[in-house]
Amino acid sequence: MIGSPVQFRDVTKVFGETVALKAFNLDVASGEFVTLLGASGSGKSTALNILAGFSDATSGDVFIDNKSMAGVPSERRNVGMVFQSFALFPHLTVADNVAYPLKMRRCPSDEIKRKVGEALELVQLSALAGRKPMALSGGQRQRVALARAVVFEPPVLLMDECLSALDLKLREELQREIRSIQRNLGVTVVFVTHDQTEALTMSDRIAILEGGKIVQIDTPERLYDRPRTRFVADFIGQSNTFDIVPGPNGTVGVPDLGVDIPLHGNAVAIALRPERLRLVDGPARPGEIVFDGHVEDETFFGPVVARSVRLRTGRLLEIRSARSGHGLEPAPVGPISLGFYPADVAPLAAD
Structure with a gap:
């Protein structure tokens, strides 16, 4: 099976007065695993339904294998679909x-037997x-749905919140099997989910949607380490975000932390992941900001x-540390010092 490229071109979808997708x-x-990630109402399922042919775009077009899908019914688009509800025939x-x-598709019986x-x-x-499906567990039924979606060797597979009904383990x-x-x-x-961990685990790239538009698309690693806006930083993982003010000589001030950091560009805020902060119980390391x-x-x-x-300004931030040894380290009582490096900071543009 060889994958086909997929393109959305200026696709807009309007439901009454609601604009679900905007240009x-x-x-x-080809062969890429891309996840559409966003909150409810962000437009991710609308985009998938338009690609599948279940819904028509108000304007714009989608392409599969460089061919326009305008006017092509869903059954002729040669895409596999895995639904959240499994959608299996209970009597079969x-x-x-x-x-x-x-x-x-009127395949010969011997071919059907082999491919099944x-x-x-x-x-x-x-x-x-x-x-029969009723004799299966939820995970087994989802595997059946997956097998049905790939049995005819579609070049494109669409998956809509297909794991959300299952327990965590x-x-x-x-996730690993898919x-x-x-x-x-x-x-x-093209995979749709609202679960950020699922998206980070499975994807080659993740497109974060807000208000019917992609606000950032990147690899999981880059999305996590270098979010471009406060919205993305807060949406993906845990993050401490801080407003900044201009400082001297290529620096900015971080009022909540009471420090200056070297930073160039047009950032309006910074993000620090909780695991990038460390407890400083001795002298600061070279280049560390404390x-x-x-x-x-x-x-x-x-x-x-x-x-x-709790910071001196009253602001709360979070730090996360891996446990060392077999016991739970006791929390420090009273004042502590925390440190980070300028490279740990993600500059954030205006949303």
């Missing part, structure tokens, strides 16, 4: 559910081919300890 543009390379067996797209067997082996359900297991299957098949995936605070609370997350620190 939406996106390029997905697992094998018959998976075979359905092939039968609709391969698809079920791919999702590790060969032994359950004769069962099963969701994490299927990513592995996608890499093995080389299929192009400020003071007071620990107020501590939260245990297994391998990580989070602490809430």
Whole structure:
């Protein structure tokens, strides 16, 4: 299976007085796994439905394999779709559910048998081919839905919140399996979720949507380490954001921290990830910027300890530290010092 490129070109979608997508543009390379991430109402599912052919764009166009999909019905777009609700036929067996797209394409019976067997082996359900969906667990039903979506070898696979109904451990297991299957098949995936951890785990690139537009699209690593705006910094992971003021000689002041840092450009704020801050219990390291605070609370997350620190201005920030040894380190009582490096700072432009 070889993936096909996908493009959105100036796609706008209006429902009554609501603009769900505004001149939406996106390029997905062949074989790439791109996630549309955003809050409810951001436009991510609307974009996916337009690509699938379930909804028409008010203006603009989408392309699959460099061919316009304007006027092409969903059944002729040659895309696989995995839904949140599984959408399996309850009266059909697992094998018959998976075979359905092939039968609709009038494939020969021997080809159907072979491809269904391969698809079920791919999702590790060969032994359950004769069962009905109601006899399966939620994770097994989602695997059936995945097998049905890829059995006819579509070059593009669309996935809409398809793991959100599963419990955490099963969701994490299927995240790994879906990513592995996608890499093995080389299929192009457009994945929709509101779960930031899911997006970071699975994607080649993530497009963050707000108000029907992409506000930043980047690799998971760059989105996390270098968010461009306060919205992105707050949306992806935990972040401490601070307003800044101009300082002398290529520096800016951070009033909440009472320090100056070297920073060039047109940033209006900065972001510091909680794990980039460290407890300073001795002399500052070369180049380190140090400020003071007071620990107020501590939260245990297994391998990580989070602490809430009150600054001199009354502002709270969070630090996160990996646990050392087998015990839980006690929280410091009273004043503490925290340090970071200028390279740890992400400059933020205006939203």
